[in-house]
Amino acid sequence: MxxxxxxxxxxxxxxxxxxxxxxxxxxxxxxxxxxxxxxxxxxxxxxxxxxxxxxxxSKRELVHATCLRVWSSLFTELEAVSRGISDPVTALYETCVAYIAFGLRYPSHYRLVMDGEATEASRQNADACFRYFRDKVAACLDAGLPVESRTETARLLCAGVHGAVSLLIHQGRDAWPSDTADYAMRAASAAVHGALLTASHVSRPSMSAVMPSS
The missing domain is CATH 1.10.10.60 (Homeodomain-like)
Incomplete structure (x- = not known):
């Protein structure tokens, strides 16, 4: 044009x-x-x-304005997938799936905002994401889950979903799994289970803990 x-x-x-x-x-x-x-x-x-x-x-201002405009749609998507779900753990899981899918859909935008040179706008956005997930964890606590610290649990959760996105967007697409939707669901499940299982105490993983009982 x-x-x-x-x-x-x-x-x-x-x-x-x-x-x-x-x-x-x-x-x-x-x-x-x-x-x-x-x-x-x-x-x-x-x-x-x-x-x-x-x-x-500057170019920097243009880059971040472009990224943050796309990023602003994230919270709308997260609310859309969890709206109407009464089970807070399921709502948390669907939120995590949507977050990972968003990052994989906009890899360049995600990388620049979350892993690029920080600006005040980027810091504010990262903080907003963290507070959003912490509120979702708080809903699980209100429902009776033994969560000792909403902040620590949200931190572990964010590490899981951010890691799931970052692992792929720093590689060539030829290294991505063939089914990214399935990847997003599995990674979200691992993040939610891992964060909530350690929300009340830390236990050392062992074979007996993961092997099905006979």
Whole structure:
């Protein structure tokens, strides 16, 4: 999409900003961070680089605005999958599945926000994710599960789901499992079971603990 662009009408600068973010999103998804440059966005939008700088002071600001716009949809997705589920553990599990699936759907965005150079916006977003999972753990506690510390349990849970995403997005897609939906469900199950089983005490794993009784 190149060529001349009609100047935005007065008061419609937000329309161009959204257009630039749409273009940046596609560049990031298709080519990763290296493909997302001010010049590439300007060329695709049919404007000059200074027109992009009117909305984003630097490439870093553009990258994070692009990532965080996509990321803002995460909480909507998490609420959608857990809404109406009365069992808090099942709701927690479905939330974890959705979180892992989101990270695998937007690997470049996820990597830049969670593992890239930190900005205040990224820190706030990571904190919001942690508090969201801690609230889900609190619901399990309210339902009678023996959770000694909501914070520690949420920390273990976040380690599990974040690790499940990070393990794959730092590899080439040819190394990913063929069924990522099944992977997300298994990883979420492991994260929830592991966090909740150690929520009240820490026990050393052994063969007797994992072998089925005869």
């Amino acid at each position: 190149t060529g001349s662009r009609v100047r935005a009408a007065k008061g419609q600068g937000g329309l161009l900003r959204d257009q630039l973010l749409d273009i940046a999103d596609h560049l990031l998804e298709d080519g990763g961070e290296d493909a997302l440059t001010i010049r590439a966005v300007a060329t695709s939008a049919g404007v000059t680089p200074p027109a992009v700088y009117l909305h984003f002071a």
